Amino acid sequence: MSAYKNLSIRQKQIVWAWLFLAIPVLFYVVIRFYPTGTAFVISFQEWNLLGKRTWTGLENYEKLWNDPVFWKVFRNTFAYLLLGTPVSLVISFVIAYHLDKTRFLHGFLRMLYFLPFMTSAVAMAWVWRWFYQPVPIGLFNNMLASIGIPQIEFLNSTTNALPSILAPAIWAGLGFQVIIFMAGLRAIPVSYYEAAKIDGVGWWTVLTRITLPLLKPTIVFIVVFSSIGFLRIFDHVFNMTTNNPGGPLNSTKPLVLMIYETAFSSFDMGYAAAQTVVLFLILLVVSLLQLWILQGDNT
Amino acid sequence: MKRMALSGLTALATLFGSSAMAVEIEYWQYFFDARVDAMEQLIEKFEEANPDITVKMTHFPYADYRTKVAAAIPAGEGPDVVQLFYGWLNDYIEADLIQPLPKDQFDPAAIDAEFFPMVQAMKRDGAYYALPTAVRSLALFYNTRLFDEAGIENPPETLDELVEAAKKLTKVDGAGNITQVGITTGMTAQDHHWWREVLVRQFGGEPYKEDYKTVNYTDDAGLAALNFYVDLEKEHKVTQSGFMDEPQAAFKGNRAGMHIDGSFRIGSLNKVRGLKWGVAELPAGPDGKRSNYSSYWVNGITSKAEGEKYDAAVKFLQYLTSDEAMQLWLDVVGELPAKPSVGMVEANANDPTFGPFIRGLAYANTTKFANESAQRQAMVDMVARIDIEGQDPAESLAAAAAEEQKILDDYYK
Numbered sequence: 001m002s003a004y005k006n007l008s009i010r011q012k013q014i015v016w017a018w019l020f021l022a023i024p025v026l027f028y029v030v031i032r033f034y035p036t037g038t039a040f041v042i043s044f045q046e047w048n049l050l051g052k053r054t055w056t057g058l059e060n061y062e063k064l065w066n067d068p069v070f071w072k073v074f075r076n077t078f079a080y081l082l083l084g085t086p087v088s089l090v091i092s093f094v095i096a097y098h099l100d101k102t103r104f105l106h107g108f109l110r111m112l113y114f115l116p117f118m119t120s121a122v123a124m125a126w127v128w129r130w131f132y133q134p135v136p137i138g139l140f141n142n143m144l145a146s147i148g149i150p151q152i153e154f155l156n157s158t159t160n161a162l163p164s165i166l167a168p169a170i171w172a173g174l175g176f177q178v179i180i181f182m183a184g185l186r187a188i189p190v191s192y193y194e195a196a197k198i199d200g201v202g203w204w205t206v207l208t209r210i211t212l213p214l215l216k217p218t219i220v221f222i223v224v225f226s227s228i229g230f231l232r233i234f235d236h237v238f239n240m241t242t243n244n245p246g247g248p249l250n251s252t253k254p255l256v257l258m259i260y261e262t263a264f265s266s267f268d269m270g271y272a273a274a275q276t277v278v279l280f281l282i283l284l285v286v287s288l289l290q291l292w293i294l295q296g297d298n299t
Numbered sequence: 300m301k302r303m304a305l306s307g308l309t310a311l312a313t314l315f316g317s318s319a320m321a322v323e324i325e326y327w328q329y330f331f332d333a334r335v336d337a338m339e340q341l342i343e344k345f346e347e348a349n350p351d352i353t354v355k356m357t358h359f360p361y362a363d364y365r366t367k368v369a370a371a372i373p374a375g376e377g378p379d380v381v382q383l384f385y386g387w388l389n390d391y392i393e394a395d396l397i398q399p400l401p402k403d404q405f406d407p408a409a410i411d412a413e414f415f416p417m418v419q420a421m422k423r424d425g426a427y428y429a430l431p432t433a434v435r436s437l438a439l440f441y442n443t444r445l446f447d448e449a450g451i452e453n454p455p456e457t458l459d460e461l462v463e464a465a466k467k468l469t470k471v472d473g474a475g476n477i478t479q480v481g482i483t484t485g486m487t488a489q490d491h492h493w494w495r496e497v498l499v500r501q502f503g504g505e506p507y508k509e510d511y512k513t514v515n516y517t518d519d520a521g522l523a524a525l526n527f528y529v530d531l532e533k534e535h536k537v538t539q540s541g542f543m544d545e546p547q548a549a550f551k552g553n554r555a556g557m558h559i560d561g562s563f564r565i566g567s568l569n570k571v572r573g574l575k576w577g578v579a580e581l582p583a584g585p586d587g588k589r590s591n592y593s594s595y596w597v598n599g600i601t602s603k604a605e606g607e608k609y610d611a612a613v614k615f616l617q618y619l620t621s622d623e624a625m626q627l628w629l630d631v632v633g634e635l636p637a638k639p640s641v642g643m644v645e646a647n648a649n650d651p652t653f654g655p656f657i658r659g660l661a662y663a664n665t666t667k668f669a670n671e672s673a674q675r676q677a678m679v680d681m682v683a684r685i686d687i688e689g690q691d692p693a694e695s696l697a698a699a700a701a702e703e704q705k706i707l708d709d710y711y712k
Contacts, residue, residue: 050369050394129544135476136554137543145474156541158687243487243545244676248683265672267365267390 036280043273050267060274069250070258070275077231077255079162080169081286084230085223088170088177092222095174096181097211110179117175125239128168129155132240155240158251165252169236173229177222184218185211220294224287231283232256255279322611323353324604327368327378328596330358333566337631344627345618352611372396372601379604379612380619383429385420385595386668392428397599399426404613414638417593417665429599430620433634436593436663437489437497438655439582440550440558440568443575445479449556454579458501458527461557461582465537468556481537482557483546484528490546491678492592493559493581496664498524501584511667512711514700521700525692529685540686550576561594562656565633580655593663595637629653635660669710677703 007015043060047053064070099109116124131139132154141151154164188211196206212219234256238245245261246253255275263272326342328334335358342354357378359367365387371377373396383391391397405427411419414430421429439461441454449468455461465481472478484490495516499506504520507513516524531538543549550558551571559581568576583589598619604612618624625636629647635657636642642657650657668674681699684690 048390048394049366050390050396052394133544134539134541135472136478145472145476148474150474151476156687243485243541244679244683247679248687249680261672264362266670 039273039276039280042270043277045270045273047269048267049269053270056270060270063271064274064278069253072250073246073253073255073258076162076251076253077233077282080166080230080233080254081227083163084166084170084233085226088173088226089219089222091170092174092177093181096178096185099178100182100185110182113178114175116172119172121172121235122239124168124172125236129240132164156248158249161241161248161252165237165240168240169230169233172236173226177226180218180222181215184215188214216294220291223294224290227286227290228283231279231286234260255282321351321353322607323355324379324608324611324615325377326354326356326380326382326615327364328356328358328382329361329364331361333632337628340627340631341619341624344623345615348618349611349614352614354615368396369394372603375603377603378601379608380598380615381601382596382598385429385431385597385665386671388421388423388428388597388599391599392423395602397428398602398604399423399428400430400600400616401613402426404617405430413640415593415642415660415663417660417663418595418637420665420667421597429597430616431595431597431637432619432624433628433632434593434595434637434660435562435634436591436656436659437493437559437561437581438659439579440560440564441577441579442550442553442556443577445553445556446577454577455557455582457583457587458585462531462535462537465531465556466535469537471536477536477539477542478554480539480542480549480555482531483542483549483555483559484531484538484540485546486540486675486679486682488546489560490528491675492594492666494524494528494678496592496666497581497590498527498584500590500664501588502527503586503588507666512707514704514707517697517700522693522696525681525696529682529692532686540682550574562633562635562653565652578652578655580659589659589662591659591663593660593665595665669707673706674703677706 004012004015042053044055044057045053046056046059095113099106099113102109130137133139133141134153134156135141135145135151138151138154140154144151153160155161192210192214193206196210201209231254233254237252237254237257238260241247241252246257256279259272259275259279262268262275326338328338335356338356342356346353368377368381368383372381381397383397407422407425407427410427410430415434417434418427418431421427421431439454445468446452446454446464449464451464451467455464461482468479468481469477470479486494495506499516499521502520502523504516504518504524506516506521508515515521532540543552543554546555546558547560547564547567549555550560551568551574553574568574581589581591598616600609600612600616620637622636622638622641625638625641628634629636629641633653635653636647639661642648642660648654648657666674677699680702681695684695684698685692
């Protein structure tokens with residue numbers, strides 16, 4: 001106790017700061033860092049949950065490198081990212097840009113766009129799964145059939161299935177991105193637009209010279225956030241293809257689903273951990289790259 | 300003070316004294332309404348007959364089950380008697396989670412003689428490690444209303460009759476879209492069992508060799524079985540995989556004439572209003588050969604059970620595999636007795652609903668899976684390659700065999 005009394009005020013502040021910090025630090029270490037570290041360790045082992053863990057070195061990573069399914073899944077994961085992020089970015093910007101200018105029923109419209117974001121992904125995926133069914137139950141195909149157009153295989157197709165699953169996933173995240181974009185738009189000082197108006201500049205120049213450059217921090221945030229989201233896509237895929245998860249023929253399987261299956265239906269924990277480490281590294285690299293590219297030349 | 304201490308000691312002594320006489324054992328199973336209900340009734344009867352033993356049942360959602368068992372038993376906290384899927388037995392033995400059943404109370408020769416033959420998959424080095432109360436097999440469900448409508452009198456007896464009946468039951472709209480299938484198909488449901496253990500054998504093959512360690516369906520029999528299966532959709536156009544999302548959904552919705560499924564489906568079909576259905580044995584093959592697939596959940600004694608708990612666990616397991624328990628399980632859960640002495644009694648074997656399943660047990664085979672979902676996936680992909688990508692059936696069959704062999708090799712290495 002006397003040791004504490006002898007401290008200077010600054011030192012006491014530090015002691016208290018650390019004391020308060022200790023709780024979240026401890027929480028993070030136990031909940032976040034410890035399991036992450038364990039995952040790295042398990043990725044070098046063989047373990048089926050029941051028996052002993054045996055050390056196998058790089059075997060899991062070699063198996064991963066030589067696994068054709070992994071490379072298929074790897075491509076799918078990037079397909080989700082490379083299709084999903086730009087499409088959702090453009091759509092959400094267009095919606096936010098116009099919604100921002102709308103005065104009529106503004107709040108109500110904003111709510112309509114935000115509603116899907118709050119809906120459970122599982123419920124949404126099942127409804128869309130029903131939309132996509134073939135005749136006689138699927139909504140889309142029944143509509144096509146009623147106007148005499150041959151039905152489309154949405155989910156039972158190696159080419160259509162991935163975009164079909166991506167569509168509701170994009171739609172689900174749209175509300176969030178629209179809200180963020182609108183906040184960004186509102187944060188741009190009105191005086192810039194007034195100045196532009198006085199100078200008599202067209203809307204295209206206003207958009208490309210004022211709005212978009214000033215939205216850069218918002219865009220960076222949304223791109224990083226939605227990229228992470230698309231790289232970790234799982235619920236939509238799993239729930240729309242539960243009969244044949246990630247199918248047909250692995251054409252829709254993302255990395256997270258592969259990890260889930262390896263771990264909890266094949267009980268191959270070491271292999272699943274190796275896949276997790278790879279996903280972690282991909283997420284890290286993609287996020288850092290985007291931050292670097294989009295913020296790097298922020299002059 | 301002294302007196303208080305003394306009375307405390309006596310109280311403690313009586314406490315210990317009584318606990319030495321009464322044993323409590325723990326039983327674990329995964330959560331499934333009817334199973335929990337049946338087990339509660341069994342425990343009640345068992346405790347009545349054995350007043351010195353109490354059984355505490357704990358159940359978990361299926362998804363957590365394996366993890367919980369794996370974590371609890373080595374820590375000395377888990378169950379004394381545990382329920383597991385037959386396909387997990389190897390993993391449980393290897394991980395030292397269960398112990399062999401004592402040969403004096405569970406005489407292997409007597410079990411060989413008394414139980415349906417497929418339980419022999421639970422035997423290692425001459426000793427049984429676990430035993431089922433009930434088993435499941437496949438049969439052909441048919442929609443009696445649609446059968447009447449199509450003028451079919453009896454369920455098909457052979458595969459040829461199956462195709463004929465399916466043709467009469469299929470309905471197509473003006474644009475050529477199927478609106479009612481003659482028979483449901485989908486390797487993702489029970490069809491992979493039907494193809495593997497029934498069709499391949501009926502066309503004269505044997506799906507695996509060396510105790511299910513080697514894939515053996517790449518021969519002519521396997522190809523004939525595959526062709527029969529995919530021709531239902533391609534050639535005869537009596538089915539469509541993925542029709543109404545799930546085979547059982549199409550059957551429940553009165554949109555399928557026939558449907559192959561397991562005995563565990565009886566309960567949920569009974570709950571569908573307006574659905575009238577019957578059950579028949581799986582149709583026989585070209586030369587009259589019958590086959591079926593059977594699977595089951597078993598009960599074993601964990602390595603945690605020692606001393607008097609072990610003795611109590613043995614008694615409990617003996618009761619769980621008694622004729623009385625099997626009849627109760629059939630009545631409550633709808634799963635089939637594991638012994639012919641219960642299954643083949645007049646009332647059960649000729650029961651219009653359970654009968655076809657029970658008769659199927661006599662010629663059923665049980666696949667020893669290394670990884671059931673991965674091995675099923677090989678079948679799913681085999682049909683999808685033919686269906687979606689138009690691959691030649693022989694090529695697709697060879698690819699599936701190679702894929703499955705790799706899974707087996709990895710497991711048994």
